[in-house]
Amino acid sequence: MFSFDVTATSGRARTGLITTPRGTITTPCFMPVGTRASVQTLTSRDLVDLQAEVILGNTYHLMLRPGADLIAEMGGLHRFMDWNGHVLTDSGGYQIFSLEPKVDDEGALFKSTYDGSKHKLTPESAVDVQTKLGSDIQMVLDVCPPLPSPDGVIVAAMQQTHRWAERARAAFLDRPERSDGMRAQFGIVQGGLDLDRRVESAEFLMAVGFEGYGIGGLSVGEKRTEMLPPLLATTDVLPVDQPRYLMGVGDPLSIVTGIANGVDMFDCVLPTRLARHGTVLTTAGRMNISNAQYANDPRPIDPGFPDSPIANWSRAYIRHLLQVKEPAAARMLTLHNIAFLFRLVDQARDAVAAGTIGDLVAEVGEHWS
Amino acid sequence: MFSFDVTATSGRARTGLITTPRGTITTPCFMPVGTRASVQTLTSRDLVDLQAEVILGNTYHLMLRPGADLIAEMGGLHRFMDWNGHVLTDSGGYQIFSLEPKVDDEGALFKSTYDGSKHKLTPESAVDVQTKLGSDIQMVLDVCPPLPSPDGVIVAAMQQTHRWAERARAAFLDRPERSDGMRAQFGIVQGGLDLDRRVESAEFLMAVGFEGYGIGGLSVGEKRTEMLPPLLATTDVLPVDQPRYLMGVGDPLSIVTGIANGVDMFDCVLPTRLARHGTVLTTAGRMNISNAQYANDPRPIDPGFPDSPIANWSRAYIRHLLQVKEPAAARMLTLHNIAFLFRLVDQARDAVAAGTIGDLVAEVGEHWS
Numbered sequence: 096m097f098s099f100d101v102t103a104t105s106g107r108a109r110t111g112l113i114t115t116p117r118g119t120i121t122t123p124c125f126m127p128v129g130t131r132a133s134v135q136t137l138t139s140r141d142l143v144d145l146q147a148e149v150i151l152g153n154t155y156h157l158m159l160r161p162g163a164d165l166i167a168e169m170g171g172l173h174r175f176m177d178w179n180g181h182v183l184t185d186s187g188g189y190q191i192f193s194l195e196p197k198v199d200d201e202g203a204l205f206k207s208t209y210d211g212s213k214h215k216l217t218p219e220s221a222v223d224v225q226t227k228l229g230s231d232i233q234m235v236l237d238v239c240p241p242l243p244s245p246d247g248v249i250v251a252a253m254q255q256t257h258r259w260a261e262r263a264r265a266a267f268l269d270r271p272e273r274s275d276g277m278r279a280q281f282g283i284v285q286g287g288l289d290l291d292r293r294v295e296s297a298e299f300l301m302a303v304g305f306e307g308y309g310i311g312g313l314s315v316g317e318k319r320t321e322m323l324p325p326l327l328a329t330t331d332v333l334p335v336d337q338p339r340y341l342m343g344v345g346d347p348l349s350i351v352t353g354i355a356n357g358v359d360m361f362d363c364v365l366p367t368r369l370a371r372h373g374t375v376l377t378t379a380g381r382m383n384i385s386n387a388q389y390a391n392d393p394r395p396i397d398p399g400f401p402d403s404p405i406a407n408w409s410r411a412y413i414r415h416l417l418q419v420k421e422p423a424a425a426r427m428l429t430l431h432n433i434a435f436l437f438r439l440v441d442q443a444r445d446a447v448a449a450g451t452i453g454d455l456v457a458e459v460g461e462h463w464s
Numbered sequence: 465m466f467s468f469d470v471t472a473t474s475g476r477a478r479t480g481l482i483t484t485p486r487g488t489i490t491t492p493c494f495m496p497v498g499t500r501a502s503v504q505t506l507t508s509r510d511l512v513d514l515q516a517e518v519i520l521g522n523t524y525h526l527m528l529r530p531g532a533d534l535i536a537e538m539g540g541l542h543r544f545m546d547w548n549g550h551v552l553t554d555s556g557g558y559q560i561f562s563l564e565p566k567v568d569d570e571g572a573l574f575k576s577t578y579d580g581s582k583h584k585l586t587p588e589s590a591v592d593v594q595t596k597l598g599s600d601i602q603m604v605l606d607v608c609p610p611l612p613s614p615d616g617v618i619v620a621a622m623q624q625t626h627r628w629a630e631r632a633r634a635a636f637l638d639r640p641e642r643s644d645g646m647r648a649q650f651g652i653v654q655g656g657l658d659l660d661r662r663v664e665s666a667e668f669l670m671a672v673g674f675e676g677y678g679i680g681g682l683s684v685g686e687k688r689t690e691m692l693p694p695l696l697a698t699t700d701v702l703p704v705d706q707p708r709y710l711m712g713v714g715d716p717l718s719i720v721t722g723i724a725n726g727v728d729m730f731d732c733v734l735p736t737r738l739a740r741h742g743t744v745l746t747t748a749g750r751m752n753i754s755n756a757q758y759a760n761d762p763r764p765i766d767p768g769f770p771d772s773p774i775a776n777w778s779r780a781y782i783r784h785l786l787q788v789k790e791p792a793a794a795r796m797l798t799l800h801n802i803a804f805l806f807r808l809v810d811q812a813r814d815a816v817a818a819g820t821i822g823d824l825v826a827e828v829g830e831h832w833s
Contacts, residue, residue: 132781133790161784165760169780177776391534407546411538412501415530421502422791 149181171229184230249287330357366432518550540598553599618656699726735801
């Protein structure tokens with residue numbers, strides 16, 4: 096009920112197709128982040144217009160507001176959002192990185208960012224919450240240390256992630272199948288920047304056995320150049336016939352570099368967060384539409400991307416809306432930035448098939464660092 | 465190039481059709497307010513989806529941000545917003561009510577709400593600004609006192625409005641026609657709650673001669689029951705073959721009451737402002753979707769309005785988005801509230817044709833006060 100087929104390869108890069116009872120996901124793909132059951136400023140209708148195939152939901156946020164039981168009572172996250180595409184849910188593991196909870200072997204004890212109340216996430220409860228949400232692809236609870244961290248912290252985090260992965264898999268297999276027969280859970284590779292540990296972590300998780308593999312613990316403070324060797328070490332080991340998901344990475348150059356090195360899936364708050372601050376992803380690089388130089392600029396936001404969903408409005412208009420704090424501006428830029436990354440992965444898919452992914456990486460590198 | 469045809473009448477009520485080079489406006493109509501060249505939270509594409517025919521723009525705000533010259537340079541307000549429907553612009557007169565500028569016979573001296581800088585609006589400069597904006601229907605600069613006000617204030621405001629109307633009309637006729645031949649300027653009737661003064665004001669403005677007439681100085685502090693007699697006194701005098709626009713009125717009961725008494729056009733920030741605070745206009749009356757009772761309510765926002773543009777989402781989902789401050793919520797409720805008022809004027813139009821507008825007023829009065 097969950098399958099992945101490689102449709103073309105070029106060096107380490109590949110294109111593929113994930114097939115589920117819900118439909119298909121063409122890879123490589125970028126997943127917009129819908130933290131609180133909404134990709135910020137957008138509705139599910141916008142996601143359909145953007146031709147999104149899969150979005151990400153946040154277990155940590157949804158278990159606190161509105162609560163996993165409420166979402167289950169409302170028919171699951173898809174019905175709650177009126178979204179028929181795929182949903183991948185993270186496990187709350189990233190919050191172990193960003194919110195610094197108390198972690199012991201049992202799980203992680205968080206303080207709610209909403210009301211300060213205490214909540215425990217264990218590998219098992221993360222499965223339960225994601226099962227209640229009804230997501231299509233679940234992620235295991237992992238420990239994601241920031242970089243740089245002392246070696247002992249990196250190793251301990253990896254080992255904890257491994258022990259939790261075994262428990263999460265057992266819990267997952269123990270729960271009843273979803274009514275449509277769908278069952279997909281991804282393990283998460285940790286191990287910091289050390290190549291041997293990355294290999295060790297990937298092999299451990301493969302031995303446990305998942306439908307796909309997240310590559311975690313990267314893009315958490317290290318330089319981009321430092322990210323590539325451990326990424327490569329990981330994709331070289333992971334199964335060719337299963338999807339690989341580079342977690343939390345979404346800048347244009349990292350996306351195409353990741354694709355060139357065998358990654359299939361990406362997610363990041365970057366396009367939505369930048370949009371809210373007036374920063375636009377364009378074919379000519381990063382653009383701050385708030386700058387005074389755009390005040391009377393009649394050109395569309397990105398002349399190099401004439402199919403942008405906001406190509407019918409001028410830079411002058413969009414800048415004006417931002418200046419006077421009209422809420423429509425953030426939505427317009429969110430639509431554009433997501434469409435820009437969708438276009439980028441489309442181009443990468445074509446480039447892999449044509450054997451020109453290296454050229455695309457070079458081209459993107461001219462405008463993005 | 466601007467014509468108005470009455471298509472049906474029932475008592476004082478009528479339906480009509482405004483025809484311009486840009487297209488048609490079916491009346492009675494409700495005009496959403498796009499203060500800063502955007503109906504808050506929406507884009508022009510949303511307005512097309514809502515089948516809006518005319519929106520309102522604010523001279524005062526647009527002359528300050530981004531400035532009338534900039535909008536003219538960008539091809540006018542329609543092109544700036546990428547909006548092909550009609551735009552009616554107010555004159556800044558309402559700000560004389562709400563911002564208390566220094567008013568003398570020459571004009572009104574405002575302090576900018578953006579940066580405190582001083583700006584003068586005269587009857588002539590209000591025409592110039594609206595001409596630069598390229599609006600389809602201009603309003604004259606008027607003096608709109610709050611209610612209650614001392615009799616002397618009401619009379620002085622009316623007389624100032626009259627003198628300014630003559631100057632505004634002269635200035636308007638003195639400016640070159642728009643390239644499409646379009647020319648429409650509405651006078652504004654003042655006179656407070658006194659019936660004789662309302663008649664005097666209407667007759668004065670009719671003698672000056674305009675393409676249509678605004679009814680101003682109502683819904684500015686008085687009770688609803690106090691509004692009706694001066695409204696009636698005014699519509700009884702105004703020409704039957706020209707449109708009548710009740711300014712700043714947009715609650716459901718006032719709209720249908722206005723229509724029953726011969727009004728053709730309405731505008732109000734009510735549906736957009738309420739939406740941002742989680743208040744929903746429904747067939748069962750006003751609803752605050754933030755209330756805890758809706759937390760797990762799977763029903764659509766208004767079961768009595770199955771064609772609402774947000775009927776596919778549950779009350780529980782919309783409430784959740786509001787609770788966690790997701791910006792999509794305000795847009796969804798704005799779409800609904802505007803669609804609700806559009807539906808209401810559609811129903812009123814049908815009721816006028818069927819001779820049942822009185823029944824509709826009674827029906828709306830059961831849910832709205």
